[in-house]
Amino acid sequence: MGFSTDAIHAGQIPDPTTGAVITPIYQTSTYAQDALGVNKGYEYGRTHNLTREALEKNIAALEKGKYGIAFASGLAAIQSILGLVKSGDHIIATENVYGGTYRLMELIFKDYGLEFSWVDTSNVVKIRKAVRPNTKLIYIETPTNPMLRLTDLRTVKGICKKYDLISVVDNTFMTPYFQKPLLFGIDVVLHSTTKYINGHSDVIGGIVITNNPKIHERIRYLQNAIGAVPSPFDCWLTLRATKTLAVRMKQHNENAKRIAKFLSENPKVKKVIYPGLRNHPHYSLAKRQMSGYGGMITADFGDLKSAKKVLNRVKVFTLGESLGGVESLISHPASMTHASIPKREREKLGITEGLIRFSVGIEDVEDLIADIEHALK
Amino acid sequence: MSNNVKIKSRKADIDDTKYSMDTHIIYGKDVSDKWDYSHHVTAPISSSTTFRLDSVERGAQGFTQFAHTEEFGEHAPIFIYDRLGEPNKDMLEENLAYVEKGEMAVSFSSGMAAISGVLGILTVAGDEIISHNTLYGCTISLLKNWYPRYNIKWNPIDLTIPENIFNALTEKTRVVYFETPSNPNLDIIDIAAVRKIVDQINKSRGDKNKVYIVIDNTFSTPYCQRPIEFGADFVVHSLTKGIGGFGTDMGGAVIGKKKFRDILHLIRKDFGGVLSAKNAWSILTYGLPSLALRQKQQIKTAMQIAEFLNSNSKVEFVNYPGLPNFRGYETARKQMVDFSGNFAPGALIYFVIKGNTPAESKDNGRKFMDYVADNAYTMTLAVSLGHTRTLVEHPASMTHSVVPPEELANRGIDAGGIRIAIGLENPDDLLLDLDEALKSI
Numbered sequence: 089m090g091f092s093t094d095a096i097h098a099g100q101i102p103d104p105t106t107g108a109v110i111t112p113i114y115q116t117s118t119y120a121q122d123a124l125g126v127n128k129g130y131e132y133g134r135t136h137n138l139t140r141e142a143l144e145k146n147i148a149a150l151e152k153g154k155y156g157i158a159f160a161s162g163l164a165a166i167q168s169i170l171g172l173v174k175s176g177d178h179i180i181a182t183e184n185v186y187g188g189t190y191r192l193m194e195l196i197f198k199d200y201g202l203e204f205s206w207v208d209t210s211n212v213v214k215i216r217k218a219v220r221p222n223t224k225l226i227y228i229e230t231p232t233n234p235m236l237r238l239t240d241l242r243t244v245k246g247i248c249k250k251y252d253l254i255s256v257v258d259n260t261f262m263t264p265y266f267q268k269p270l271l272f273g274i275d276v277v278l279h280s281t282t283k284y285i286n287g288h289s290d291v292i293g294g295i296v297i298t299n300n301p302k303i304h305e306r307i308r309y310l311q312n313a314i315g316a317v318p319s320p321f322d323c324w325l326t327l328r329a330t331k332t333l334a335v336r337m338k339q340h341n342e343n344a345k346r347i348a349k350f351l352s353e354n355p356k357v358k359k360v361i362y363p364g365l366r367n368h369p370h371y372s373l374a375k376r377q378m379s380g381y382g383g384m385i386t387a388d389f390g391d392l393k394s395a396k397k398v399l400n401r402v403k404v405f406t407l408g409e410s411l412g413g414v415e416s417l418i419s420h421p422a423s424m425t426h427a428s429i430p431k432r433e434r435e436k437l438g439i440t441e442g443l444i445r446f447s448v449g450i451e452d453v454e455d456l457i458a459d460i461e462h463a464l465k
Numbered sequence: 466m467s468n469n470v471k472i473k474s475r476k477a478d479i480d481d482t483k484y485s486m487d488t489h490i491i492y493g494k495d496v497s498d499k500w501d502y503s504h505h506v507t508a509p510i511s512s513s514t515t516f517r518l519d520s521v522e523r524g525a526q527g528f529t530q531f532a533h534t535e536e537f538g539e540h541a542p543i544f545i546y547d548r549l550g551e552p553n554k555d556m557l558e559e560n561l562a563y564v565e566k567g568e569m570a571v572s573f574s575s576g577m578a579a580i581s582g583v584l585g586i587l588t589v590a591g592d593e594i595i596s597h598n599t600l601y602g603c604t605i606s607l608l609k610n611w612y613p614r615y616n617i618k619w620n621p622i623d624l625t626i627p628e629n630i631f632n633a634l635t636e637k638t639r640v641v642y643f644e645t646p647s648n649p650n651l652d653i654i655d656i657a658a659v660r661k662i663v664d665q666i667n668k669s670r671g672d673k674n675k676v677y678i679v680i681d682n683t684f685s686t687p688y689c690q691r692p693i694e695f696g697a698d699f700v701v702h703s704l705t706k707g708i709g710g711f712g713t714d715m716g717g718a719v720i721g722k723k724k725f726r727d728i729l730h731l732i733r734k735d736f737g738g739v740l741s742a743k744n745a746w747s748i749l750t751y752g753l754p755s756l757a758l759r760q761k762q763q764i765k766t767a768m769q770i771a772e773f774l775n776s777n778s779k780v781e782f783v784n785y786p787g788l789p790n791f792r793g794y795e796t797a798r799k800q801m802v803d804f805s806g807n808f809a810p811g812a813l814i815y816f817v818i819k820g821n822t823p824a825e826s827k828d829n830g831r832k833f834m835d836y837v838a839d840n841a842y843t844m845t846l847a848v849s850l851g852h853t854r855t856l857v858e859h860p861a862s863m864t865h866s867v868v869p870p871e872e873l874a875n876r877g878i879d880a881g882g883i884r885i886a887i888g889l890e891n892p893d894d895l896l897l898d899l900d901e902a903l904k905s906i
């Protein structure tokens with residue numbers, strides 16, 4: 089089935105008892121059992137929920153995966169991934185991942201005996217060099233947040249095969265509409281569904297998708313054992329949102345392309361980073377690996393003072409963390425999303441004080457351009 | 466999968482008649498002929514406007530059978546479209562009918578939609594409605610401002626003397642409508658006495674010009690009073706109030722005899738005042754199961770507050786059905802009883818603060834309420850009732866502002882009258898705030 093068809097139908101058969109076309113919100117914490125050890129396959133709300141199941145099947149289908157396991161947040165999904173390895177194991181991770189992912193790994197899980205190497209995964213040689221005898225997993229964000237650097241998924245797959253590693257991709261920025269890592273042989277895809285997948289800035293959620301039955305079994309076990317499950321209502325809202333994912337992503341992409349071009353032509357902007365621009369270092373990889381370039385743009389305005397001016401003067405763009413909503417957001421990575429990374433590390437990654445991240449929404453693009461233009465005057 | 470698949474329920478054959486209503490109110494009828502949600506423990510929230518039909522033939526069957534139970538009997542419904550019916554509303558309706566001792570219930574989007582729904586099926590142009598003088602403001606507005614457009618006449622009288630019906634009665638009278646206790650002043654009307662009179666009237670009338678008794682039971686909730694047991698033909702509710710109980714959802718319902726269900730479904734379908742499935746779910750899941758507990762607590766508190774006000778020197782008088790010196794006390798004792806037969810005088814209190822002149826009394830009432838609005842932690846100046854929070858309001862300028870000042874006395878409302886709807890706070894805290902508010906005058 090095509091993407092939009094799956095988005096609307098996958099996992100959502102009309103309710104068997106009533107024929108309801110839209111999946112009900114199965115707002116129950118427990119299920120009555122027929123007799124000791126006899127039930128209809130549902131025992132307890134943390135373990136099973138029908139609305140959650142519908143969402144899991146739906147997003148799994150979009151990612152071309154067999155199994156989806158939903159979580160209460162993107163970070164809860166990432167935490168479950170770390171349950172695939174053990175104390176003493178080593179993980180190679182993309183160096184400028186989302187700040188919260190960095191915090192979870194470096195500041196929390198390191199204390200539990202996991203080892204991490206932060207590597208520029210856009211460079212194959214650097215990945216290979218980082219592999220150790222105890223390496224178990226490669227964790228990739230592509231494009232990265234906020235520097236929008238790309239990693240070649242085919243190469244990662246090759247390395248993982250050679251060294252018997254699990255490959256994991258955070259696909260939050262692209263969504264399956266523009267990039268399907270499983271089709272490149274990646275083992276596990278995850279999302280902060282809080283972002284584009286839900287898309288309306290009203291739900292926090294995460295999901296893990298895989299084709300590997302063993303990984304599925306383990307993550308499913310962790311979902312129940314750790315317990316960071318999403319509420320039925322949040323699952324229902326997210327299900328409502330996936331139905332418009334295709335149309336939203338098309339518009340995010342269109343708008344971002346126009347704004348990236350506008351920013352590139354403005355002399356006050358020192359540098360524009362957008363995978364759809366020819367001068368992006370990974371432009372040809374982007375064309376090969378993704379079917380669009382997404383809605384995220386990062387631009388350097390030179391220094392904190394100029395950046396602040398833009399951040400404070402825009403009116404249609406809202407200053408705020410998060411991304412991927414229908415409304416445009418603007419943020420300052422150095423002091424907001426990536427503040428938990430030490431300054432020196434940050435600057436090494438290129439996250440300077442003049443850097444602004446745009447999450448381009450689906451408003452009329454003329455209004456968005458006029459807004460930035462006015463702020464730059 | 467089709468609707469006629471019968472799911473075998475573990476509990477379908479339990480004899481539930483031997484259990485008390487306090488218990489029933491929690492379980493309701495989630496195992497019925499129509500569906501079995503007992504397995505879910507809490508029913509799913511129905512979230513679909515439309516329902517898949519298995520075939521054109523079956524779809525057609527659904528449309529033909531809708532609201533034709535007289536012809537086709539009581540089948541498991543074929544769900545078609547939310548406005549015609551869906552599982553959450555149907556479940557709520559079964560439970561409401563059950564607690565109100567009616568044969569059926571039909572839910573509506575609000576209390577007003579329910580009231581206009583039941584009056585809509587009982588009257589046509591040229592008919593007349595007799596009601597008590599004192600009613601909820603918007604019900605007065607419906608009868609006074611809208612029904613003349615349809616040439617339906619409204620005849621408000623003092624129903625605390627039920628014999629007054631004979632004076633107001635005409636050939637055209639179709640409905641006797643009242644609230645007991647009435648909003649806001651808590652007049653008590655003897656339901657059984659009204660029944661007796663209406664029976665006498667109906668003796669000489671055929672089915673077509675019969676008089677029906679419709680009672681708004683919002684103030685009592687079925688916990689304190691089941692008017693059908695005393696002879697009401699229909700009970701209406703604003704579910705927004707004590708039954709919903711948390712102040713989160715609007716809703717209404719009409720409860721009565723089974724033969725009226727079809728026409729109520731039809732009027733709801735065509736006038737469109739349909740209860741949202743999500744509201745139905747929350748009333749079903751939170752409201753009804755906690756009704757008995759909430760009411761018990763609120764009645765206990767109300768009694769304490771009423772006694773406190775009754776003995777406060779700044780208070781002119783207190784209307785509360787639980788006070789022996791209240792004029793409706795004897796009748797209230799008879800008809801306001803809880804599921805176990807104990808006196809249950811409700812959670813609303815009406816009182817007037819003293820003044821040397823009516824104007825001064827009104828002014829003192831305003832001072833009291835403004836003090837509450839600014840300083841009371843446990844009381845909120847707001848309309849509505851049956852909430853977890855205690856709500857205080859001034860009927861003359863709020864819920865009953867439709868009544869012009871010169872008509873207030875006729876409607877049984879004092880210019881300075883104050884209505885308190887008791888919540889679930891600790892009664893000592895309410896007394897503290899009340900005491901301070903009264904001292905501030």
Ligand SMILES: Cc1ncc(COP(=O)(O)O)c(C=O)c1O
Nearest residue numbers: 161162163186258260280282293
């Ligand atoms: C790429 C990426 N992954 C993961 C997360 C974490 O997701 P959540 O906030 O839903 O826990 C975020 C959130 O900003 C993100 O941008």
Ligand SMILES: Cc1ncc(COP(=O)(O)O)c(C=O)c1O
Nearest residue numbers: 575576577601648683703705716
């Ligand atoms: C006695 C009574 N009946 C009916 C209503 C109307 O109900 P709703 O506001 O749900 O339409 C109210 C509302 O205050 C009321 O107090």
